[in-house]
Amino acid sequence: MLDTHLDFKLLEMCARCEACYHICPSSLNIEGYDPRAVIKDILAGDYEKWITSKHIWQCLECHHCLEICFQHYGFENAMTALRTLAAKRGVTPPQVKRGWDMFVKTGRLGEPIMPARKKLSLPEPGASGKEEFLKLLGVYREAKGREGTPAE
């Protein structure tokens, strides 16, 4: 239900293009970050080693590759798919796990800080949608079955 998927036809084109490599901020500035290698391995069915690699988390999701791509696709899709796989297996960076846990508990990634709001004479913040969100999360999980709720 509403799952992530990869388009292998587009990835085949990537393997012969590599245009976005030359503008990707992570490729340009982070040693060892090379989506070209990742895509070749995915196409060869040999992606296992990337699941535990720190490199798949170095994609900044800046969408630069998407915008420059003649397919409007982008390296990032391959990275997202591998990160999702890593999450399903519970091998995310600890902070991702913490963020996720907080999100599914509260519907947010942080609460408004009231003392500072008062000091700045900010009005009461809008009420949180937590209750309704939790109900929706229950509905979603039921529809999807336990299998679809990774990282827990």
Add this chain to the structure above:
Amino acid sequence: MKEFAVFWGCTIQSRFPFLEKSTRVVMDALGLPYREVDGFTCCPEKSLVNNVDHGLWTLTAARNVAIVDEMELDIVSPCTGCVSNLATVASELKVDPGKKEEVNGLLKEVGREFKGEAKLSHLVPFLHDEVGVNTIKARIEKDFSGMRFAIHYGCHMMRPSHALKNDDPLEPKKFDNIIRALGAVSLEFPTKLMCCGQGLDRVDQHDMALHMARIKLRELKRIGADALVLCCPSCYLQFDNNQFLMEREGEKFGIPVLYLTDLIGLGMGFQPEDMGLSYHRVDVGPFLEKWERGHSRPSPAATLTGELNVEGAL
């Protein structure tokens, strides 16, 4: 102008309430018809939620949009991530009726429906397109002539472009236009559109995040930028907090980081304390001093005009 809800997002409200303050000051001064709306959750953040569960990411964003759909409001957000996430999901559902139906089947259980009618805008293109550069300019009492600013757009202000459709995704202009309307120079530099790199902090790669921040900060120092101007809490975190952390370790760049609304507010005549500038971790003093100096010196135009109007000898 159509009424809109402000989508503040988690980061501004949980970490940088002073950015909310400066946004409100400017929106109030411009008399914008904004409403406080109950029931929003996290947009949700892409790297944490979408990576783990695309379905829940989609559903949560659709629910947030459904809230304003029902109230017939648009959304404006001073956070690039929030708008980009909401718009990405909205555009995905709009082109895929099957998916939309699936999502609405679930939302129905909590009494909501995603229609996708609300316009979802980031504050910068909104100020540019809906308020108008000239309207803002007309309200500026003390402009920024003589100041040289570096803009950091923030990737998610205009990307992905198929969802946001608000500016050229690789050569945006709207933020620059506003800065020029304030009288300042908007600097061109090679890393202008480079991602801030803050995402690396969210995946336990703090050193890498600093590495990315350093690349841009070094360049800004080299070209002599008076300040870095941005309008995204994540980018703000990266350049203000992380710059401060490096400063504490003895690596000083001295680049003040300002929210666009800080500048507009100051230009309108509000005081630094009205905008919460003392909460910025990197000292904004040098920027304020240079700006003051620029205004205490009479402009060449004023001197010449003055002289031309004096009674002559002949």
